[in-house]
Amino acid sequence: MACSRLMSAPVCLIENDENGQLRVRKEAKDILDGISEPVVVVSVVGLYRTGKSYLMNRLAGQQSGFALGSTIESKTKGIWMWCVPHPNKKGHTLVLLDTEGLGDVKKGDEKHDTWIFCLAVLLSSTLVYNSLGVIDNTALEKLHYVTALTENIRVKAEVGQHEDESADFMRVFPSFVWAVRDFTLQLKKEDKPITSDDYLEGALELKRGSSPQTETYNLPRSCLRNFFAVRKCFVFPRPASTENMWRMEELTEKELDSKFLEQANTFCCYIYKNSETKTVTGGRTITGTALGNLAEVYVEAIRSGNVPCLENAVVSLAKIQNVRAADEALQCYMTELFNLVQLPMNPEELSNIHTVTEKKAIDVFITVSFNDNDQIYQQELMGKIYDEYQQMCQQNYDASRMQCEKVLHDVFDTLEKGISDGSYLKPGGSQKYTDTLRQLSEEYRAKTHSQIMSEEVLSKFLKTKENIGNMILQADQSLSAAEQEKEVEKMKTEILKQQKRSLKEQNRLQEQTFKDMQRTYDEHVNQIIHQMEREQDRMRRDNDRVLDAKLRENQALVQLGFQWEAARMQSEIDSLKADMNKENSSQRSKLRQVLNSIGIATTMLAPGFTPKLIGVGISMASNFV
Template sequence: MAGGLRLPLLLLAAALGACLGDGQEGRSCPVVLPVESRSKLRVDHEGLEVIRSIGGPVAPVVVIGPYRSGKSFLLNQLLNVSCDAGFGVGHTRSTQTKGIWVWSAPAVVPTREGTPLSVVYMDTEGFESAGKSDSYDDRIFALSALMSSVLIYNLPEAVRESDIEKLSFAIELANGLYSTAGDGDSHLLIEPGNMVWLIQRDFLGGKTVQEMVDDSLAQVDNPFNDKDIDQINRIRKSLSLVARNSTAFGLTQPHLNRTGLCSMGDSMLDARYVKQKARLAGLVRDLATPKLMKGRVMTGKRLAELIEKVVGALNEREIPSVTSIVDSFNTELLHKCIQMYVANWTSARLPMDEGALEDLHAEFLLAAMGHYEAHRFGASEELVEGGNVLRERLAREIERAYDTKMTANSLKSLEVCESAERECEQTLERLQAMNLPSKKKFTVEFEDCERVTFGGACVGPALEKQKARLRSAWDREFGRFEKDYNDRLYLGMVLITLAGIVAFRFICKVQPMEGACWVLFVFLEGYPRVVESQKEMYASRWWAATVRVWEFLAYNPVTKSGWLLLTAAGVFALWRIGLRMRRKKRPRKRDRRRDLDV
């Protein structure tokens, strides 16, 4: 496996070496490139690794604007590198830069706190070039606005309405991502940076560059409520979501011969341009501040992760929408909320009562939805079309998880209740075969099992059904026991009377007791023939009295506690001891009588 990874790693190292170049010179490396259809983007891992390797806080400076407006030349001037060594500069009608490129050697400047800050310069493909879709330009603009600490909008003349409209999707996306639904202390997903409107024009009609830009961004009167004007005003008003402030800067044309600029040094360029260029470089570095994401300083690694995530979100649909991108950022949060809901159930022991299960579900649902609302990215539902979709999806996923939990609770309840029911049914079967049959014992021990074993274990949805089954088993088994009980008691009384007749006639020879046994025997044998059935006999008063006497003898504190056999054994032992002692005394009395006779 190590051998298989060696070749890709060597190729990646070679590519990185090519991007980084020698020393601090640096090179331009692609970070994002267009796919073949020129409608979507793809991440280039060589440039991404360059960004990822930057340690400490970063401040991306991104230049956007129309194609062939001098963006790449401007960046080379700010970096003080030649066109051959810096970003590619073209002189044809086709755009030279494709996608987004990064300069591999960031300029390190100190922050106000004295911390080193890496200012990363990025060039972008110009909009309105041939062979591209509008959605492609939207993707480039949106990514540039989201990741930049300083966004330079390079315009060859003045700020046109179409130039502002080009920012509409980036503004809508910022409106979705820069707003949170949490409390006022919530950090924005991505803190907006600064924006520089760079106007390359010599004549502004007596106005300063800042005045000209301010006029272009001012609200337009709309007395007739024109929808197009409303849209323009909304975009202008929302520019603060893309940038904390908008700074205008005028830049004189460097030379009349634009095609030969790359071969000219500062001495050959317009002196005003050289001074303005130096001031612009200072302005950019002053405006460059560490990029923040969720209140945390963004490093090169986090910037690379953001680029990957935004490109993936922008590519989810053929025509990207704010809702789909916001949802993409919230998808990970959605999964965490679902995991949070599921994890809360680990402390809940199944089975449980359905009401308790529903109460826990409501508690866990409230916690998960509260966590989502506190940490989700996106503006309010009034600002983002379909902003409630992901929340509804979260509710559906949680409801699905709750359905699974209810099913698990039902199965566990059935398992536990069936086990407890079987145990009580086994108790009924054991009581059927007791040596000394007792209705009271049969009833008490079953009720104990029903209350303690079944009632203590069986809860949940299966309770009522299994309880009814257990009661049905009780009715069936008790009816069978009662018939067998009466038959066994009757037969036992007949056998006892016969045993009494034999004992009192041949062993003890007690005639009154023998006669009583005969009377009882004749009664027991004759009474069933007098009545219509044994069932009628068992319903008679004398039989009920007999049962009461038997129940007292068979199930009392002595027999219940297990002392009956021990007491009987003790009485028998004492009787045997007394009998032996009496037998020993008789020979002694006979010897004494013989002595007296002599």
């Protein structure tokens, strides 16, 4: 669903209820529920009245939207959301989150501010921190919320006593962008020009020593260095004169400072190009639907007095998403199938429709599902789709049978009348009966040759006429006893031939079922392989990003003379490399397990002789992975 049709203006995503507790607004949750695309989530945080909302309006491509305000009061309460089509990434939605200004003295609720900051970190793929003036110790002290992240967020449900979590935080935390507003200094160090990124990294340099003052100085800096692998800085000059600042929403681009406008455009281009799709542990991509559910999981943990845990959130989110994924996929399959099928029809045509609709259903499941590691929900979906398809096949058989029976009734009406009026109970009547039966059988086949139940219906009909045929033969006095016996055998032979035709017809249907099951298996496996490849690629990129950040940090520690810290960092790097190797080696065994589990599920679903054949084929396939 296109975001432009969904939102013409921001809505509140997270607010305070009547008891002062955080809650997710239903209106915003409903909007996210309608977004099945992957989302890129950009949050802005910072002290109140620092111009946060203006940057978010620029990212939305609008002059106004998020409330700017023109007084010393904080305008944004809670977390507001604006979903727009991503300008650079087709098939993605850009979700902008504007947070309540931190440090509002009238509000005086430090814990509330901390949770707003934590939720912005947890929900975003890029976190923009907005501040005024310069990046100095005072500015970093005001960013004390970052030092509380480890106390208010857990990556794993259980952590070892001496286990270092910084790499885990780096994998799941957003990239960090510091936007310094009303910047008036020259970007120089020792009379040499430096970049804004150099300016940020210089401000994050650690001091040597172990005094309480030094530890206090280093704490926010260490947190930023250890939690956010990607850091970027933009410095903005004052956008307009003091008298014009209060009407920023009304100012045209010509009325804005040209350097501010240039930097704002550079900032937006960077965000559009470099902000990643939102993921959680394991490189799993988040859609709008999942983002809404994730927000509810985190907010519910906070309301319950618990510390939000990413690992637990993934488990909760998986159950919510996978139940929904299976339901939506099945509904998609049934709707598409009923819209396209016109009974009766050729089994191959029905099979082709089944294949196309099943692929769409699996696409829906893969898009909405989340962390279905043991393929429990996908196997359940396979079973339900198979049941629906079998019911449709049975309806097709029944419709074909009814049509064949109608044609048969019309075609053989003259035969039935001849039997009723005794036309065949005369000398030579048996030959006339046999010729009529053969002639009408061919006429029936000509009219029902495209029907799948043609031969079976005819076979049953001829079987019911066996006794009548024998009676007509016995009544034909023109035939000797030997001739009568010979004709009886010919009639039995003809009935057997017809039964073989019917059996051949049924075998073709069974073969079609086998092909359908094989195609179902192939489609499910291909989708799982592609999904695992995407997740593995994202995990690899996340690991490389974390490893690169650790290596840079280790080098900086060595240059600053922090030998003990550098040695500890090197140990973390070695451990991280070992974990990466384990993750890579486990992928093949995980895929083999997936193939085996789906093979078993398919074996249980297939009818008749099919289970044994297809089950063996699938189990054998997994041995070659």
